[in-house]
Amino acid sequence: LRRNAGETEFHQAAREVLTSLGPVVAKRPEYADAAVIRRLCEPERQIIFRVPWVDDAGTVQINRGFRVEFNSALGPYKGGLRFHPSVYLGIIKFLGFEQIFKNALTGMPIGGGKGGSDFDPKGHSDGEIMRFCQSFMTELYRHIGEHTDVPAGDIGVGGREIGYLFGQYKRITNRYESGVLTGKGLAWGGSQVRTEATGYGTVFFVEEILKTRHDSFDGKQVVVSGSGNVAIYAIEKVQQLGGTVIACSDSSGYIVDEKGVDLDLLKDLKEVRRGRISEYVETRGDSARFVDGGSVWNVPCDIALPCATQNELNGTDAATLIRNGCGIVAEGANMPCTPEAVQLMAEAGVAFAPGKAANAGGVATSALEMQQNASRDSWAFDHTEQRLADIMRGIHDRCVETADEYGSPGNYLAGANIAGFTQVADAMLALGVI
Ligand code: NDP
Numbered sequence: 316l317r318r319n320a321g322e323t324e325f326h327q328a329a330r331e332v333l334t335s336l337g338p339v340v341a342k343r344p345e346y347a348d349a350a351v352i353r354r355l356c357e358p359e360r361q362i363i364f365r366v367p368w369v370d371d372a373g374t375v376q377i378n379r380g381f382r383v384e385f386n387s388a389l390g391p392y393k394g395g396l397r398f399h400p401s402v403y404l405g406i407i408k409f410l411g412f413e414q415i416f417k418n419a420l421t422g423m424p425i426g427g428g429k430g431g432s433d434f435d436p437k438g439h440s441d442g443e444i445m446r447f448c449q450s451f452m453t454e455l456y457r458h459i460g461e462h463t464d465v466p467a468g469d470i471g472v473g474g475r476e477i478g479y480l481f482g483q484y485k486r487i488t489n490r491y492e493s494g495v496l497t498g499k500g501l502a503w504g505g506s507q508v509r510t511e512a513t514g515y516g517t518v519f520f521v522e523e524i525l526k527t528r529h530d531s532f533d534g535k536q537v538v539v540s541g542s543g544n545v546a547i548y549a550i551e552k553v554q555q556l557g558g559t560v561i562a563c564s565d566s567s568g569y570i571v572d573e574k575g576v577d578l579d580l581l582k583d584l585k586e587v588r589r590g591r592i593s594e595y596v597e598t599r600g601d602s603a604r605f606v607d608g609g610s611v612w613n614v615p616c617d618i619a620l621p622c623a624t625q626n627e628l629n630g631t632d633a634a635t636l637i638r639n640g641c642g643i644v645a646e647g648a649n650m651p652c653t654p655e656a657v658q659l660m661a662e663a664g665v666a667f668a669p670g671k672a673a674n675a676g677g678v679a680t681s682a683l684e685m686q687q688n689a690s691r692d693s694w695a696f697d698h699t700e701q702r703l704a705d706i707m708r709g710i711h712d713r714c715v716e717t718a719d720e721y722g723s724p725g726n727y728l729a730g731a732n733i734a735g736f737t738q739v740a741d742a743m744l745a746l747g748v749i
Pocket of ligand 1: 470471546623674677
């Protein structure tokens with residue numbers, strides 16, 4: 316803890332993984348002998364840089380940029396960029412640490428990394444966003460490459476931002492190196508299904524949990540938090556599979572729509588108009604209401620999908636969900652459930668799918684984008700979606716089998732942590748002390 320003072324979220328993420336590893340180290344003492352865990356907790360490289368840019372009023376603004384290249388035992392560093400005012404080293408390190416195990420679980424050849432900035436894209440003009448992205452890439456470009464480090468989007472970084480970042484990379488390097496970033500537009504090297512992948516993947520994972528109970532989404536009431544990229548496509552897939560999403564949110568509050576969320580309206584509001592969730596009610600009329608502030612987890616449901624941000628579902632929320640009969644919680648976001656919430660759900664027998672397994676569909680599809688870029692190919696939507704569904708089934712089954720093998724049947728958290736860890740740890744052992 317002293318070594319990483321003040322990095323609260325990183326401590327939380329590391330503790331969560333390390334507490335699962337007792338049975339692994341007992342069975343495989345060579346991991347301890349080679350200091351694999353201590354090496355895993357120390358990023359291979361951390362880059363912190365100044366991002367100066369000029370706003371529309373002609374004033375110079377300064378932000379801080381980060382890229383933490385955490386572990387490359389399995390492949391080039393891979394992980395998104397987050398633009399949000401809460402970003403500091405502790406957030407980027409927690410996300411980068413999680414990413415190592417998540418990427419390992421996908422079975423694809425990708426290492427773990429994460430980056431971003433304390434820049435807040437909200438309220439800025441397109442021109443300001445572009446100038447910020449160009450300045451950010453003017454430093455970042457020297458650290459990334461298709462064989463080195465391949466960033467993608469995350470909170471505050473979507474198709475628009477990836478476009479400006481890619482444009483600046485291309486301009487500086489004079490290389491059309493498609494594989495340097497993922498989440499690109501379909502016209503310039505992007506992959507079908509990448510936009511949908513994280514949300515769809517989370518729902519595919521839940522579908523696998525339901526299958527183990529001989530059940531399905533049909534007729535289920537679902538609550539989703541957030542209304543960004545992950546949330547929107549989780550809602551879409553739930554609806555396609557016969558469930559009803561009755562509530563979603565943003566950082567100002569949540570909406571409840573008893574008829575089920577109108578997805579066309581939500582997409583127009585969030586993806587086109589970049590508006591607030593409160594505006595949903597103005598167009599939708601009587602079936603919907605907006606609750607200013609408060610917790611979306613107060614809305615009774617069968618399945619809860621936290622898809623907004625870290626630590627958004629706490630012990631009180633978990634107790635409410637349990638009381639209301641919620642049986643499955645799957646993390647579309649990274650670490651949205653606090654340790655207390657996870658504990659309560661485990662005690663109550665709620666199936667809990669941790670983000671490193673349940674939201675791995677996004678990065679897995681990014682790896683498919685890299686494959687298409689490398690072979691200068693582009694695959695059809697249905698083919699790519701089928702590959703995503705297969706990958707999510709594979710991750711689910713691996714979690715179940717690993718949890719069984721290490722004496723924690725039904726515990727997806729233990730299964731995900733141990734399966735991800737052993738894959739990376741074995742590669743680290745093979746590569747020697749580096
Ligand atoms: P977006 O920026 O597209 O959306 C984030 C959403 O979460 C917005 O609706 C935002 O509302 C809401 N939100 C943010 N903070 C809070 C808060 N404190 N309380 C309630 N709502 C909040 O990001 P993504 O959808 O891409 O990412 C969401 C989560 O999923 C993150 O944890 C991310 O790390 C994770 N993830 C994303 C992947 C991807 O492919 N995009 C891949 C794997 C994980 P507002 O606009 O008000 O801020």
